[in-house]
Amino acid sequence: MKHVILLSLVLASASLLRANPEIATVIDQEYGAATSEGILLLQSPASSGDPDQWTVYARDPFRQGELVRAVLNAQNRSWAPKANGAGAKLLSRVPPQPIAFNRINFRSSDARKIAQQNAALAKVNFVAAAYQLAANATTGAPEWGLALNDANGAEVGFIVISAENGAVIHQQWFNGLSSNVPGGPATSSQPGTPGEKAADDVKRTARRAWEWTGDTGLEVGRFFKRLFRND
Incomplete structure (x- = not known):
């Protein structure tokens, strides 16, 4: 029985590095x-494989409108x-709603494979990827x-x-190809045309939606320590 329990713990620890939903458990x-x-x-941060570090932003459970941050290292x-x-x-900028971890069916490693497939179709080579996970403002899907x-x-x-079904929601490649059609192929527009301007607007809007800028050095640990108080 001890060997069975030990094996279960080893397997759980090994899967932890690849199972993003377990971040919420930690x-x-x-x-x-x-x-x-x-x-x-x-x-x-950008890495050549599955991330070995995550920065987690969460609502402060004690102060409305404020956040707490933790870094998880493998x-x-x-x-x-x-x-x-x-x-x-x-x-x-703050994402509009919490991540529904129980809706995650595609982990970061799965997302990377999908990115590799689409990059190949767009004739783009990449060696590293920086990841972000957030909820869709309309559907709440991760x-x-x-x-x-x-x-x-x-x-x-x-x-x-989509971390829920693996669908490609938007893709843009810095070789003139772009698509905002879920799962659709990348398309190109002739330079200087209304189509090119519309495509550029789509690129900027989609990219800007994911630009959450962190500000380091603020009150490290103070509010987290309050979570451990017994009184």
């Missing part, structure tokens, strides 16, 4: 359900969370936004993928 265990149920945004085949800030200015970089660190593409 936050729940460390900071409580009030924080995990208010997670608004996951971000990771450690010993698990996640090690650390408080990394709190306040009203952690993000210049969505991945991947910024795709080449070997020099330059962004060569951006793609939005």
